[in-house]
Amino acid sequence: MIVKLKTDITVRQICDGFVYNELEGKGLFGLSGKLTIQPEYQRNYIYAHDGGKKEMAVIGSVLKGYPIGLIHFNKISDENLEVLDGQQRITSLGRFLTDKFAIKDENENMQYFSGMSKDKQRKILETRLTIYECEGEESEIKEWFKTINIPSVPLNNQETLNAIYSGAFVTLAKSEFSNSQNTNIQKWSAYIKGSANRQEFLERALDWVSKGNIDDYMSAHRHDKNINELKRYFNSVIDWISGVFSDVKSEMRGLKWGELYETYHKKSYNPEKVSAEVQKLYADPYITNRRGIFEYVLGGSIDTKLLEIRVFDEAIKKSVYITQSANSKKKGKSNCPLCAIGHDANKNKIWSFNEMDADHVSAWSKGGKSNIKNCQMLCKTHNRAKGNR
């Protein structure tokens, strides 16, 4: 790989012919068309997020004469260069020069490039950037890209995989799952956390179809000319969720829907009954983990551990312990009612508070409440045995 250091290229030259594609959220070209700013394997432009603080900071640095860091180009031919590292900074410069955003001046006024004084404009346009231009095999370049790419907003896992497996498949997959203009995104957001720009819908789609082996799946499908399987599987999961659960609750976002689909999609559910059950559980003050409600219902309303039912507080437990132990001592029997009716050495054992756990006399699932009337203390062994039934 050949690497050349260039220090004579100005912001004016870099941004010559700059075009920003709103739809894809990408800066496209520079250097009079010779430079591709965001090649396929680069992530979308994200410096405009967060109120644009990052892109404003780039312009602020240039105006103050601070360096904005090294930029790396990949030289494909004499007429064709790609930005390997620095695409977010270059896109910030290009967007500013084309009046896509304003910065605050020293008097806190918003100022667009076209409204700036000539000397300030010149200062920006004539700033020289420090650029490494490298030339080599695709594999070498990609390997190197992985090494140098430690930007201030690190690439997340899916962005890195998109870079490594760039090709027809990733391009098609991104146009479906990473396109913030896709009208399905609102529907998907009910069940999936994240944003299209940061590749989180794509990541989920790949995770589901690959049963968690995203890397292998991308490698195997890298040169596919379609994403039919990926789309079909993703839509099956989404349609299944919305078919079973007619309610959309915020706790549904980010659940392991791929796994739930695999486990339960062959069972049949009555959406009306499911909805009534969900509503009832949402109204139950003893459930402390609402995110567990969906898996609980899918599994036939058996595994109450998923719901993290509210337990008795310490004051109730201590009070019950004291009454129970005093009565037992009088009778000469164990303070664990289940030990007391047994025939082994524990039948008259008085357990200490720490050797016992609280138990619902009438189970939560049968309408039992977590109040003092429904509380009994059992030795740990008996409590565990009862819990497992």
Ligand SMILES: [Zn+2]
């Ligand atoms: Zn016991």
